[in-house]
Amino acid sequence: xxxxxxxxxxxxxxxxxxxxxxxxxxxxxxxxxxxxxxxxxxxxxxxxxxxxxxxxxxxxxxxxxxxxxxxxxxxxxxxxxxxxxxxxxxxxxxxxxxxxxxxxxxxxxxxxxxxxxxxxxxxxxxxxxxxxxxxxxxxxxxxxxxxxxxxxxxxxxxxxxxxxxxxxxxxxxxxxxxxxxxxxxxxxxxxxxxxxxxxxxxxxxxxxxxxxxxxxxxxxxxxxxxxxxxxxxxxxxxxxxxxxxxxxxxxxxxxxxxxxxxxxxxxxxxxxxxxxxxxxxxxxxxxxxxxxxxxxxxxxxxxxxxxxxxxxxxxxxxxxxxxxxxxxxx
Amino acid sequence: xxxxxxxxxxxxxxxxxxxxxxxxxxxxxxxxxxxxxxxxxxxxxxxxxxxxxxxxxxxxxxxxxxxxxxxxxxxxxxxxxxxxxxxxxxxxxxxxxxxxxxxxxxxxxxxxxxxxxxxxxxxxxxxxxxxxxxxxxxxxxxxxxxxxxxxxxxxxxxxxxxxxxxxxxxxxxxxxxxxxxxxxxxxxxxxxxxxxxxxxxxxxxxxxxxxxxxxxxxxxxxxxxxxxxxxxxxxxxxxxxxxxxxxxxxxxxxxxxxxxxxxxxxxxxxxxxxxxxxxxxxxxxxxxxxxxxxxxxxxxxxxxxxxxxxxxxxxxxx
Numbered sequence: 001x002x003x004x005x006x007x008x009x010x011x012x013x014x015x016x017x018x019x020x021x022x023x024x025x026x027x028x029x030x031x032x033x034x035x036x037x038x039x040x041x042x043x044x045x046x047x048x049x050x051x052x053x054x055x056x057x058x059x060x061x062x063x064x065x066x067x068x069x070x071x072x073x074x075x076x077x078x079x080x081x082x083x084x085x086x087x088x089x090x091x092x093x094x095x096x097x098x099x100x101x102x103x104x105x106x107x108x109x110x111x112x113x114x115x116x117x118x119x120x121x122x123x124x125x126x127x128x129x130x131x132x133x134x135x136x137x138x139x140x141x142x143x144x145x146x147x148x149x150x151x152x153x154x155x156x157x158x159x160x161x162x163x164x165x166x167x168x169x170x171x172x173x174x175x176x177x178x179x180x181x182x183x184x185x186x187x188x189x190x191x192x193x194x195x196x197x198x199x200x201x202x203x204x205x206x207x208x209x210x211x212x213x214x215x216x217x218x219x220x221x222x223x224x225x226x227x228x229x230x231x232x233x234x235x236x237x238x239x240x241x242x243x244x245x246x247x248x249x250x251x252x253x254x255x256x257x258x259x260x261x262x263x264x265x266x267x268x269x270x271x272x273x274x275x276x277x278x279x280x281x282x283x284x285x286x287x288x289x290x291x292x293x294x295x296x297x298x299x300x301x302x303x304x305x306x307x308x309x310x311x312x313x314x315x316x317x318x319x320x321x322x323x324x325x326x327x328x329x330x
Numbered sequence: 331x332x333x334x335x336x337x338x339x340x341x342x343x344x345x346x347x348x349x350x351x352x353x354x355x356x357x358x359x360x361x362x363x364x365x366x367x368x369x370x371x372x373x374x375x376x377x378x379x380x381x382x383x384x385x386x387x388x389x390x391x392x393x394x395x396x397x398x399x400x401x402x403x404x405x406x407x408x409x410x411x412x413x414x415x416x417x418x419x420x421x422x423x424x425x426x427x428x429x430x431x432x433x434x435x436x437x438x439x440x441x442x443x444x445x446x447x448x449x450x451x452x453x454x455x456x457x458x459x460x461x462x463x464x465x466x467x468x469x470x471x472x473x474x475x476x477x478x479x480x481x482x483x484x485x486x487x488x489x490x491x492x493x494x495x496x497x498x499x500x501x502x503x504x505x506x507x508x509x510x511x512x513x514x515x516x517x518x519x520x521x522x523x524x525x526x527x528x529x530x531x532x533x534x535x536x537x538x539x540x541x542x543x544x545x546x547x548x549x550x551x552x553x554x555x556x557x558x559x560x561x562x563x564x565x566x567x568x569x570x571x572x573x574x575x576x577x578x579x580x581x582x583x584x585x586x587x588x589x590x591x592x593x594x595x596x597x598x599x600x601x602x603x604x605x606x607x608x609x610x611x612x613x614x615x616x617x618x619x620x621x622x623x624x625x626x627x628x629x630x631x632x633x634x635x636x637x638x639x640x641x642x643x644x645x646x647x648x
Binding site: 152 | 395397399444448449450451453454455457458459460461462463464465466468469471578581582585591621622623624625626627628629630631633634637638642643644645646
């Protein structure tokens, strides 16, 4: 009799476990706070408003890319071309802004085109993975090579600067607050609006059980394509943040970020197999990776050891996150 | 009639037909592309990829989303270790081989423990390991001047040793025979397919699933280490991240060979053809006179096109 009572977990009965069920990103949040505390310990300055805003503007691109990845992972897919999409949008908008004179109008027009390019990349991925039924890992790897080729065509070598007005705005302040905070607020509103739409639920249904989703009448192919479109859109937004932060174009800038975006999704408490994801978790996961990197720096790690310690720390944090999340779910 | 159709849909047959077609295409684009010398050179490059893909193959066959993204890091690390251990002396070859195999086994073991004990998805575990390996490469490069290949190793990889064929190609053939024997004729091989198609059933039937899976990652690490060693012999000295390219191309070779990423179905013969196919494709792209951006676009698009021939997912049916 008692086993029945425990099987049906109500929010009150399970304590920590039910909390974790409702908020799967809690482990990531705890790790994030711990890392913040450690950062403060090693370098009290790093907790100042100014350095936190700086950290945010540096890692906003990874946050966006991790969120992009979350939508395809929701449907049980993956996008190894997200970083290449970011690179392509980055070089495209920088070249367009320069060609059109670098004024405010040129910037806005280039950003609009950048969004369309991101959506186009997402559409290509959606078509080859969902409509042509190629395996997502290898197909998006192939498209990543293709997109990288396009980026190299647009800008063969890194270095073209972005217009001053663009990076000054992104790195500057508006009404006394760092601009990146407005980006974060806009992102929060966008994510909230998206969570109210059917598309997220549909993606999760497809990721949970494709066949069942199909049998209940969901247009599975269309839903998966929408996931890739969202991924392309957020990859373009990631490119905007990156361009604002680095103030230049680089055709290979996003290559290494793809795998970090996958790590951030897992760190955030999402299941890589699909059907169970959290965008808030991915956001926290991306910031955690950023904090790990800055902590390694602040600890005074010798420069040649930094990559190694960062890699090791991220692996350990991933293990901790995955373990904590598993305790909650199983 | 339908059996004829089925024959032409088999991945190995598709790959072989495509290989011949690409060789003809290469020869027509640049006369001499399909000459004996050139084909030997392509085979040497293909054996490097094929050896990495052997390990990737067994991890993927083992199922549970098995994949090893860390192979590229192990290849690079092994090339550096080998260079530093032998440092141009033939007497150092054996210690170098042992050191590389040990390193490959250790990183494979760590991957396997993370995947089985901590139950971290292989994609994430091996990706994290890749980050660690890349960091390790930076550390080693800063401290020690990287060494050179011993003449004996270089000769093994690039010079003919029997029937006019270089040793590394013989090694690849031997690995092919070993893999075919292991997968088809041994209990261990049968168990790989068993855990790949249904690991719960295999566990119930008494297969030590976790131990098996750790073993598969160790095999993958050791094959990547052998490839790194041979790569050093091929290029003479090791340079940063030489192995990076093998990470995803090894997966593509496995997929082109007809092994399902879902696990439990496929084999190594196809993977060998897949590796060859990939290398010939890259060879054609280097002979054609287009710049890097065009090359990448054509390569990506061709990969997609070729994938249409290979085990697409089933359409949804009610």
